[in-house]
């Protein structure tokens with residue numbers, strides 16, 4: 001299992017994580033990119049790699 005976290009202080013809401021995630025983890029909720037479907041994460045680290053603000057990160061649980 002992977003836990004996906006977005007640091008709201010850093011996130012610019014650019015959408016890069018949502019566009020790049022192959023697991024459909026991210027969705028826009030009330031105008032903010034949110035890691036809604038964490039069960040879909042398979043730990044590829046793509047979102048971390050593409051995030052321009054170092055705002056999203058994943059941890060194994």
Ligand code: SF4
Pocket residue numbers: 002004020021022023024025040041042043044045046047048058
């Ligand atoms: S690690 Fe991969 S599957 Fe998990 S949220 Fe990031 S881009 Fe999506």
Ligand code: SF4
Pocket residue numbers: 006007010011012013014015016017018033050051052053054055056
């Ligand atoms: S890629 Fe980073 S800055 Fe852009 S919406 Fe995702 S978490 Fe926020």
